[in-house]
Amino acid sequence: MDNNNNGNNILIELKDxxxxxxxxxxxxxxxxxxxxxxxxxxxxxxxxxxxxxxxTLMNIIGCLDTPTSGHYLLNGKNVSEMDDDxxxxxxxIEIGFVFQTFNLLARSNALHNVELPLIYRGLPKAERIEKxxxxxxxxxxxxxxxxxxxxxxxGQRQRVAIARALVNNPSIILADEPTGNLDSKTGEEIMAxxxxxxxxxxxxxxxxxxxxxxxHAHRVIKIRDGLIxxxxxxxxxxxxKEQKEILL
Amino acid sequence: xxxxLEIRENIFxxxxxxxxxxxxxxxxxxxxxxxxxxxxxxxxxxxxxNRAFEKSISAVGADVLYVQKFEWxxxxxxxxxxxxxxxxxxxxxxxNRNSQTxxxxxxxxxxxxxxxxGDLSLENVFVIGSTNEYQTTFxxxxxxxxxxxxxxxxxxxxxCVIGTEIKNAFFENKDPxxxxxxxxxxxxxxxxxxxxxxxxxxxxxxxxxxxxxxxxFFRLFGGKRSLSINIKAGDVxxxxxxxxxxxxxxxxxxxxxxxxxxxxxxxxxxxxxxxFESLTSLIKIIGTLITSLSLIVGSVGIAxxxxxxxxxxxxxxxIRKAIGAKRSTILYQFLIESCTICLLGGFIGIMISFPISLxxxxxxxxxxxxxxxxxLGLFVSLLFxxxxxxxxxxxxxxxxxxxxxxxx
Numbered sequence: 203m204d205n206n207n208n209g210n211n212i213l214i215e216l217k218d219x220x221x222x223x224x225x226x227x228x229x230x231x232x233x234x235x236x237x238x239x240x241x242x243x244x245x246x247x248x249x250x251x252x253x254x255x256x257x258t259l260m261n262i263i264g265c266l267d268t269p270t271s272g273h274y275l276l277n278g279k280n281v282s283e284m285d286d287d288x289x290x291x292x293x294x295i296e297i298g299f300v301f302q303t304f305n306l307l308a309r310s311n312a313l314h315n316v317e318l319p320l321i322y323r324g325l326p327k328a329e330r331i332e333k334x335x336x337x338x339x340x341x342x343x344x345x346x347x348x349x350x351x352x353x354x355x356x357g358q359r360q361r362v363a364i365a366r367a368l369v370n371n372p373s374i375i376l377a378d379e380p381t382g383n384l385d386s387k388t389g390e391e392i393m394a395x396x397x398x399x400x401x402x403x404x405x406x407x408x409x410x411x412x413x414x415x416x417x418h419a420h421r422v423i424k425i426r427d428g429l430i431x432x433x434x435x436x437x438x439x440x441x442x443k444e445q446k447e448i449l450l
Numbered sequence: 451x452x453x454x455l456e457i458r459e460n461i462f463x464x465x466x467x468x469x470x471x472x473x474x475x476x477x478x479x480x481x482x483x484x485x486x487x488x489x490x491x492x493x494x495x496x497x498x499x500n501r502a503f504e505k506s507i508s509a510v511g512a513d514v515l516y517v518q519k520f521e522w523x524x525x526x527x528x529x530x531x532x533x534x535x536x537x538x539x540x541x542x543x544x545x546n547r548n549s550q551t552x553x554x555x556x557x558x559x560x561x562x563x564x565x566x567x568g569d570l571s572l573e574n575v576f577v578i579g580s581t582n583e584y585q586t587t588f589x590x591x592x593x594x595x596x597x598x599x600x601x602x603x604x605x606x607x608x609x610c611v612i613g614t615e616i617k618n619a620f621f622e623n624k625d626p627x628x629x630x631x632x633x634x635x636x637x638x639x640x641x642x643x644x645x646x647x648x649x650x651x652x653x654x655x656x657x658x659x660x661x662x663x664x665x666x667f668f669r670l671f672g673g674k675r676s677l678s679i680n681i682k683a684g685d686v687x688x689x690x691x692x693x694x695x696x697x698x699x700x701x702x703x704x705x706x707x708x709x710x711x712x713x714x715x716x717x718x719x720x721x722x723x724x725x726f727e728s729l730t731s732l733i734k735i736i737g738t739l740i741t742s743l744s745l746i747v748g749s750v751g752i753a754x755x756x757x758x759x760x761x762x763x764x765x766x767x768x769i770r771k772a773i774g775a776k777r778s779t780i781l782y783q784f785l786i787e788s789c790t791i792c793l794l795g796g797f798i799g800i801m802i803s804f805p806i807s808l809x810x811x812x813x814x815x816x817x818x819x820x821x822x823x824x825x826l827g828l829f830v831s832l833l834f835x836x837x838x839x840x841x842x843x844x845x846x847x848x849x850x851x852x853x854x855x856x857x858x
Contacts, residue, residue: 266772266851287776294774305769305855309466321459322774366773
């Protein structure tokens with residue numbers, strides 16, 4: 203592997219990531235040493251049964267949590283040693299979350315939900331509205347902007363969440379079981395939307411336990427017992443030279 | 451993130467949170483409403499008591515010294531003062547000749563007498579003997595007629611100046627000037643009526659008085675009396691200088707040996723204030739403490755509600771943190787929410803207590819809620835908002851994003 207050639211294209215660099223939970227007298231290793239790289243504009247699925255450590259890995263990649271040891275470089279920045287507020291800023295700018303349960307603010311309408319990351323970024327009102335509207339357009343919700351989450355269907359809520367994830371133009375869109383609460387038809391629509399976003403240049407990491415969903419990704423990382431069990435190109439995956447170099 | 455933007459956004463959030471739980475917000479606010487109402491009303495009442503007092507002692511004259519055998523609110527036995535040498539006319543004349551600082555001064559003596567006019571009579575009217583300087587010393591305005599002149603004063607003419615109560619009792623709608631009344635068994639011609647002055651401390655009417663030339667007073671009612679010498683300093687700021695000078699002249703006049711204590715009192719309005727304050731300050735402090743207690747209870751209520759609110763919105767906190775809210779952002783969000791609730795309570799409290807203060811002003815005490823009480827009320831409610839909100843907000847800001855996102 204030639205780091206000098208690929209340095210610019212590596213978005214996520216995980217090295218010996220260990221996460222240890224101490225519960226009373228018991229020590230529990232959720233992650234036992236994960237080493238992997240993810241390149242820009244990839245579409246990666248992280249799979250694994252419950253208790254495998256995939257959620258922990260997602261939380262660490264999403265900068266919601268920090269590893270007990272190991273290094274995590276995101277976009278060249280060492281996030282494994284950042285404090286709470288620096289992590290908040292990274293989450294705001296670099297990461298867009300899409301959750302299984304949508305996690306929208308119930309009392310705010312779609313527009314305000316999408317505007318929220320921009321508020322935390324400190325952008326002026328006019329710019330915020332413009333960007334938020336643009337993001338809602340791109341997920342096809344231009345005529346649902348003033349609806350509150352309980353006035354929207356599940357698929358529409360997930361679209362609002364995707365618009366919120368997109369609005370700050372982050373390095374990664376991190377989707378945790380994004381279709382888990384949707385019927386299969388709506389699920390397919392959401393997957394198509396994510397695929398489209400990937401085509402437009404977004405890096406997408408999706409956490410799932412469904413093979414079908416994982417097949418949408420270009421690369422599938424399977425986790426078991428806190429370790430990478432397998433790392434393969436999915437049938438749909440289109441391998442480019444760089445991806446090959448990293449994997450092989 | 452821009453601080454002002456943060457404040458504005460947080461006010462918006464708290465507005466939504468408050469309106470989403472209207473009944474709960476109302477109940478939470480109630481404690482603060484009651485607290486602020488009672489605190490502001492208490493302060494208004496204290497202000498009213500002060501104003502009422504100031505008004506009631508204004509007749510004493512802030513820039514007037516009273517040289518007397520007695521000391522006001524003196525600590526010694528009454529007989530101790532009583533057995534002092536009398537203050538005589540010759541001492542007054544000596545003082546009047548030698549004082550450089552006094553603007554004017556007059557001697558007064560007084561005794562209660564019965565007044566008669568025709569068939570009507572008034573008992574226990576205070577008869578004051580003084581000179582023509584009395585008017586300038588006390589700045590009393592005439593409602594009708596004039597004060598007596600120095601010629602009438604020195605010559606001991608049988609003329610008198612009456613208070614409004616006497617005028618009302620004897621003359622009703624008739625003109626009292628030029629009429630003759632009897633003081634004791636002696637006739638006096640009325641030459642003037644002093645404007646209504648009210649009462650001292652709400653107890654002694656100052657309008658139930660008649661003033662006659664001191665020469666005549668001595669001749670008719672006996673001269674062996676101790677005087678009160680009333681000295682006008684011109685302004686409160688000259689009071690101390692005048693007091694010093696008067697003391698030293700009076701010591702000479704009364705031949706007090708060097709090193710001995712004064713055998714006379716130089717009294718001033720201040721003595722009333724000091725006594726009044728020592729009496730009322732404890733009441734004020736206790737009143738303020740008790741009313742503050744209700745405010746503290748109110749803010750404990752707010753703190754409680756804020757803890758519930760934080761717990762209930764754990765998920766929301768997780769979401770906000772996941773999309774980039776910093777610890778300080780969450781802290782401000784909940785602090786501003788509790789401040790908004792408390793300020794709202796303070797505002798409502800003032801809205802309640804302000805009209806009540808107007809009612810008090812109309813019927814009980816001369817007071818309207820001063821502006822500083824309103825500002826203080828709002829400031830205090832803001833302060834209690836910060837105090838009540840701090841720990842809940844702090845616990846919210848420290849929440850772990852992973853844990854709080856998992857919360858259902």
